[in-house]
Amino acid sequence: MTTDTQTAPAPTSDKDRVKIFDTTLRDGEQCPGASMTLDEKLQVAELLDEMGVDIIEAGFPIASNGDFEAVVEIAKRVENAVVAGLARAIAGDIARAGEAVRHAEQPRIHTFVSTSPIHLAHQMRKSEDEVVDIIQATVAQARNLVEDVEWSAMDATRTSIEYLCRCVDQAIKAGATTINLPDTVGYATPEEYEAMFRDIRERVPDSDKAVFSVHCHDDLGLAVANSLAGVKGGARQVECTINGLGERAGNASLEEIVMAIKTRADAMPYVTGVNSQMLMRASRLVSAVSAFPVQYNKAIVGKNAFAHESGIHQDGMLKNTETYEIMRPEDVGVKETSLVMGKHSGRHAFREKLASLGYELGDNALEDAFRRFKDLADKKKHVFDEDIEALVEDEVATAGEAVKLAALTVIAGTGGPQRATITLDIDGRHETREASGDGPVDAIFNAIKMVIDHNATLTLYQVGAVTQGTDAQAEVSVRLEEAGKVVTGRGADTDTMVASAKAYLSAVNKLTLKRERLHAQAV
Ligand code: KIV
Numbered sequence: 252m253t254t255d256t257q258t259a260p261a262p263t264s265d266k267d268r269v270k271i272f273d274t275t276l277r278d279g280e281q282c283p284g285a286s287m288t289l290d291e292k293l294q295v296a297e298l299l300d301e302m303g304v305d306i307i308e309a310g311f312p313i314a315s316n317g318d319f320e321a322v323v324e325i326a327k328r329v330e331n332a333v334v335a336g337l338a339r340a341i342a343g344d345i346a347r348a349g350e351a352v353r354h355a356e357q358p359r360i361h362t363f364v365s366t367s368p369i370h371l372a373h374q375m376r377k378s379e380d381e382v383v384d385i386i387q388a389t390v391a392q393a394r395n396l397v398e399d400v401e402w403s404a405m406d407a408t409r410t411s412i413e414y415l416c417r418c419v420d421q422a423i424k425a426g427a428t429t430i431n432l433p434d435t436v437g438y439a440t441p442e443e444y445e446a447m448f449r450d451i452r453e454r455v456p457d458s459d460k461a462v463f464s465v466h467c468h469d470d471l472g473l474a475v476a477n478s479l480a481g482v483k484g485g486a487r488q489v490e491c492t493i494n495g496l497g498e499r500a501g502n503a504s505l506e507e508i509v510m511a512i513k514t515r516a517d518a519m520p521y522v523t524g525v526n527s528q529m530l531m532r533a534s535r536l537v538s539a540v541s542a543f544p545v546q547y548n549k550a551i552v553g554k555n556a557f558a559h560e561s562g563i564h565q566d567g568m569l570k571n572t573e574t575y576e577i578m579r580p581e582d583v584g585v586k587e588t589s590l591v592m593g594k595h596s597g598r599h600a601f602r603e604k605l606a607s608l609g610y611e612l613g614d615n616a617l618e619d620a621f622r623r624f625k626d627l628a629d630k631k632k633h634v635f636d637e638d639i640e641a642l643v644e645d646e647v648a649t650a651g652e653a654v655k656l657a658a659l660t661v662i663a664g665t666g667g668p669q670r671a672t673i674t675l676d677i678d679g680r681h682e683t684r685e686a687s688g689d690g691p692v693d694a695i696f697n698a699i700k701m702v703i704d705h706n707a708t709l710t711l712y713q714v715g716a717v718t719q720g721t722d723a724q725a726e727v728s729v730r731l732e733e734a735g736k737v738v739t740g741r742g743a744d745t746d747t748m749v750a751s752a753k754a755y756l757s758a759v760n761k762l763t764l765k766r767e768r769l770h771a772q773a774v
């Protein structure tokens with residue numbers, strides 16, 4: 252084994268290319284509280300496409316009109332990746348998925364059915380023979396709509412090999428081009444999962460006509476290990492999500508799969524098409540739009556993933572970084588925290604900085620972002636790359652909002668009662684309200700509610716710091732729930748109260764927009 256990661260030979264054969272299938276927008280978004288708006292989904296899809304992800308699962312079109320619309324818009328926007336839409340093994344689902352993905356350059360229908368005895372008996376209430384007939388009919392229907400059809404055996408790892416072989420055989424005969432064998436409940440061990448792929452590929456006569464795929468959940472913390480074991484067993488597609496977002500304990504994390512394959516090419520002779528230097532940016536974006544924080548010690552993208560605290564480690568690092576680092580931080584997009592610019596920096600330098608961070612803004616957005624950068628540089632001594640990223644993401648997220656924060660004054664402290672006076676800009680008209688509350692944040696939210704009334708429940712209020720130091724920008728996430736609809740708002744500012752007001756307003760704006768859309772649909 253060598254740890255000289257820079258010199259490990261990269262495999263060249265086509266056979267060893269592992270496709271990355273990202274399901275952040277479907278399996279990830281499906282997890283409670285992680286729902287994203289259409290704009291947020293588009294931002295994530297565009298980044299995934301740019302990053303080199305092979306297949307983007309854009310959503311579950313039959314689930315709601317919003318999901319359908321998101322898959323359509325993503326299908327129109329994505330330039331390089333295959334765009335997949337999920338469908339149960341039901342004719343209506345497949346037709347709807349086909350309708351949504353047909354706008355894509357490379358459309359895929361992904362249809363699934365349960366195969367394990369426990370699912371057949373309790374969920375499907377169908378016999379094994381009936382399910383085989385369903386597979387034949389639904390895969391054939393999908394194949395009539397698109398060339399590229401993926402079939403998944405839900406709960407494959409708790410299904411007998413004999414029955415799984417029968418199902419896979421039927422799916423391939425009916426025209427499936429990808430066969431996915433998920434560990435739906437996160438139950439398998441790496442050895443079992445690898446053996447399952449070997450067995451199925453050996454036993455099913457036409458197995459070479461399809462690409463095999465892994466899809467692992469992390470209930471026992473084995474999702475990444477199982478995925479890699481499945482690849483060793485012959486799978487050449489890995490289904491995963493940014494930050495491991497997903498049902499229950501989540502899915503296999505895309506960044507861990509990509510970096511494990513890249514870093515240990517000596518042990519795993521495969522390649523992916525993902526540009527690993529964009530991993531950190533993707534992680535930050537998904538964390539921000541889903542309001543799911545990334546744990547500090549998360550592999551690859553956690554804040555501490557490249558931090559060295561102990562004296563011995565720091566000493567080693569200063570002598571040679573390879574003493575304690577098996578990957579270079581820059582390979583995953585972690586830059587040396589750099590002091591970027593000050594209040595004297597001009598528009599040109601700002602535009603260049605944005606480009607180096609991967610942002611391209613139109614003239615108006617650039618002007619707004621530049622103005623906000625100048626304001627920030629006035630308040631904050633050191634402006635870092637992370638500050639600029641937070642600022643631009645905030646700018647993009649709030650662009651076009653009908654109600655904006657114009658002014659805020661807060662009285663906080665031990666004396667009480669805490670009070671907030673807020674002025675909101677509603678399409679150019681200013682409205683001011685004053686409210687008290689159980690703490691300053693509560694007072695701010697109450698004041699906003701006096702202007703824009705709603706019945707939503709606050710289900711999340713989360714504060715993080717963009718960088719270190721007491722002058723760091725606070726990044727606040729707020730989640731509101733109203734009649735089953737969940738929206739998340741974000742705000743960043745050096746003043747935590749201002750950031751809180753912006754985040755709450757952003758959520759309320761989204762709620763209003765959602766209500767208007769639902770109303771329009773109903774009409
Ligand atoms: O976990 C699972 O089995 C799934 C299928 C729909 C592929 O997400």
Ligand code: ZN
Binds near residue numbers: 278466
């Ligand atoms: Zn899943």
